[in-house]
Amino acid sequence: MVSEAVDAGIDRVLWTEAEIAARVAEVASELAADLRRLPEPVVVVGVATGAFLFLADLVRRVGAPLAVDLVRVESYGDGTESSGRPQVTADLKVDVAGKHVVVVEDIVDTGNTVSCLIAHLQKKGASSVSVCTFLDKPARRTVNFQLVGDGKFYRGFECPDSFVVGYGMDFAELYRNLPYVGVLKPEMYNKKTSN
Numbered sequence: 001m002v003s004e005a006v007d008a009g010i011d012r013v014l015w016t017e018a019e020i021a022a023r024v025a026e027v028a029s030e031l032a033a034d035l036r037r038l039p040e041p042v043v044v045v046g047v048a049t050g051a052f053l054f055l056a057d058l059v060r061r062v063g064a065p066l067a068v069d070l071v072r073v074e075s076y077g078d079g080t081e082s083s084g085r086p087q088v089t090a091d092l093k094v095d096v097a098g099k100h101v102v103v104v105e106d107i108v109d110t111g112n113t114v115s116c117l118i119a120h121l122q123k124k125g126a127s128s129v130s131v132c133t134f135l136d137k138p139a140r141r142t143v144n145f146q147l148v149g150d151g152k153f154y155r156g157f158e159c160p161d162s163f164v165v166g167y168g169m170d171f172a173e174l175y176r177n178l179p180y181v182g183v184l185k186p187e188m189y190n191k192k193t194s195n
Contacts, residue, residue, distance in 0.1 A: 009175070010165075010182035015157060017179040020167055023156045024054065024134075028061030031102070031132060031154055041065035042100045043126075045092065047117065048072045049176070050106030053168035054134040054156070058104060066102075069094040071120075073113050086116040097125030100150070106169050107135040107159065111143035122148050134167070135159040135181070157181075163189065 015023070035042055041064075046055035048070045059068055072090035101121050108114050114131055121129050128149025136155040147153060163186075165171050166178030171189055 009185055009188045010178075011185045013180050013182045014160070014162075014164060015167075015181045020156075020179075020181065021057070024057045025061055027132065027154055027156055028058050031058070032062040032064050034130075034152060035062065035064040035066065035100075035102075038064075038100055040099070041067060042102055043067045043069060043094050043096050044102045044104055045096075045117075045121070046070045046104045047106065047113070048090070050168050050170065051104050051134065053176075054106060055104045058132065067094050071117065073117060075113055086113040088116070088120055092124070095124075096121055098127050100128045100130070101126045102130045102132050105131065105133040106167075107137060107164070108133040108155075109137040109140040109159075111141050111145050115143045115145040118145055118148060130154065135164065135169075137161060 044055070044059055044066050046052060046068065055068070059066065069092045071088060071092055073086045074089050075086035103114065103117055103121070105114060108131065118129050126148060128151045129147055130151040130153070131147065132154040134156040136157070137159040139161040162183040163171070164181050165175035165184050166181045168176050169181070170176045171184055175184070
């Protein structure tokens, strides 16, 4: 149960816990069907920290052989706007050379982070790169990223152009534990940035 103090920062709920679970199951089924056609196990790369809940829920529902690793890419800091200059700050341990990679993201908005990651994985020799994002925010897209090889784009929900938190996504490291996705009240982040 989430406390009233946490809920007080939320303007409105976009997707409930039940809606999220149903959509994750659908995406996992689509992904599993595609992965089973591949001749060897894929590497699923979760983008820390925002994608951790989606990653866990997703891979538990994919009935196909796979390896899982995490990468950390930072571009937000404590703000609500991406810096536009993402950097890999913690790299993979799993070798992706010659393998199909599925990048699991919490949200794709500008496309800067996923574009940076695709280029990073391509340099490491990935034979193909797919992107599986929980939320897709095309209204904010500034970079048209290119998938690699037979890569495919999977998405859970199309997100409105609002600052959202919950289900792993945060503002200043808070709200990740919400079981739903909600729009953060502007006064919550305006108060932080006005100090």
